[in-house]
Amino acid sequence: MVERDADLTKTYDAVIIGSGAAGGMASHVLTTHGMKVLLLEAGKKLPIEQELRSMEWPYDNANRGELPPDRHSLSFNEYTIRRPPYGPGFEKSKHLHSYIGESDYVKNIVVDERENPYTGTNYAWVRARCLGGKTNIWGRLALRLSDYDFKAKDRDGYGENWPISYSDIAPYYDKVDLYLGITGVKENLPYLPDSIFQRPTKLNCAEVTLQQGIKKMGRVLTQYRAGVTSDGLKHNKYRSRCYGRGACGRKGGCDIHAAFDSPTGLIYPAMDTGNLTLRTNATVREITVDQDTGKATGVHFIDSQTMKDYNVRAKAVVVAASTLESARLLLLSKSHRYPNGLANSSGHVGHNFCEHIMGPGIAGRAKDLVGKPPTLDDGRPGGFYLTRFRNLTEKNPGFIRGYGFEGSSGSAMFPRGADTHGFGASFKEEVRRNQGAYIGMGAFGEVLSRYENYVDLDPVVKDKWGVPALRFHYKFGENEHNMAKDMKETAQEMFEAAGFEIMHVSDRVLTEGWSIHELGTVRMGNDAKTSVLNQFEQSHDVRNLFVVDGSAFVNASCQNPTWTIMSLCWRSCDYLVDEMKKGNL
């Protein structure tokens, strides 16, 4: 892999902002088409294998895998009781992290909340400012959307349809499957299309029991569709196939890169084309514009370490800083010509913000597995996915749209059921006897896209680099709360149908943002008055500006978004290249 310095005197064909799933995919597609591309990433390039240390045993870690004492990660109550940017009460911790930063393996991947404040309504905002962004630690569940999502308005009258159908994106899902690798089992479900799967993982005993128990209810449980290569990828020398080491269950990623991450999956191969220049520690604070033509001319960035300012020019600007940061960047890019922020003639930048509601879930025990010898169950990159079943054929009286459950069972390196009561040898024996019998699952449901859920710039608070912070105006509504109650009830009825002993069931809703699936702040659409981008994620207002991450989503669906972000991005970048060749940009 050839690393070269950014040449700030030249005009690149394209500059890409952000190196996560979206920025990585844009780098891959544009460089494969021969474009000369500069990729700017605000964070560092970390020695990622040393950070993740996937094979380290707990007893080899000074803190048993927990954070060192000078760091703190926020708990559920700390999000709800104290408001960001987390002032009084946290002085003792030198570094403060979001709830996901609770392990020694992710402490340098997630941001320090104090350096990156935000304000407004409660929101558990998880950010990873480093090469690869959140893909270094993502949960790998890789699902497709269907016309039940793209054309959801046709079904229930709410919101807007997407300007594309499943048939527009299906060929790009196929390309992403083949280029990155995905495991799973075909189910032929119209509302959750199959991928081109590599070798699947196996369900274990309790999971099969649940699968069979709910079949009679017409519900489907399938193997976790993991964005992991189980057979290997001959075209990629940076990634290994999955050896089922089970380390992905621990918060932290895969240090042999069987699980997809953007650097090894997309960016390093793009650098090998000779067409990609990567500049890390480059915090973009504005997209620059020619005030006469209205076109984007490049970007203004700050070196994240030296604080020096730089400008770079490009024929096209591709924004991929993640849903909320991309909206922030457009709002920051105000000028005489664009006084409301760039690409914002509709006034929709920052609005229609949506995601997934989380919290309700269940834990139980398959009693006939108690006392059975342990099996190697955590040697898998995921457990199961219980697919959506609400508002497909019937109309639920309490809410529209749907939800699915993620879950798992079986023996694991860190035994489940550690909340078992007792002391000493008898306690250990109790944990051992039960651990393979536990099964649990939690729901992810669609949060409706609403104009009144939005982000804007805080007029006072700035981050460490002097850039105005984002301010949240975002709350779950009645539809989400009704859905959460239903999640609890259906979880209970399904565990009962499987014959499990129920140990804990909850409809407690976690803080907004907990799902880390933020979407929709720069949505696409056919009408430039109510959307920011067209179906190719190109700005309606500025034709050489593209926004290719989850901000382009029209609704959140209930499926995890990353596979769709990358498929849409591939399609948009193909279009960008075509338009540039035709001289239309």
Ligand SMILES: Cc1cc2nc3c(=O)[nH]c(=O)nc-3n(C[C@H](O)[C@H](O)[C@H](O)COP(=O)(O)OP(=O)(O)OC[C@H]3O[C@@H](n4cnc5c(N)ncnc54)[C@H](O)[C@@H]3O)c2cc1C
């Ligand atoms: C613990 C965890 C579990 C998850 N599980 C799943 C899952 O199972 N399935 C799923 O589909 N998704 C999952 N996700 C979400 C998934 O990681 C995101 O959808 C995906 O990474 C989004 O890609 P992105 O490129 O938009 O953003 P990111 O991956 O966040 O990348 C954005 C990049 O832009 C950079 N950046 C931001 N601002 C600037 C700026 N001003 N200048 C320059 N660079 C900038 C950031 O530093 C970052 O590197 C999970 C996430 C986490 C953290």
Ligand code: SF4
């Ligand atoms: S189970 Fe597979 S994907 Fe997960 S950490 Fe191990 S090798 Fe990586």
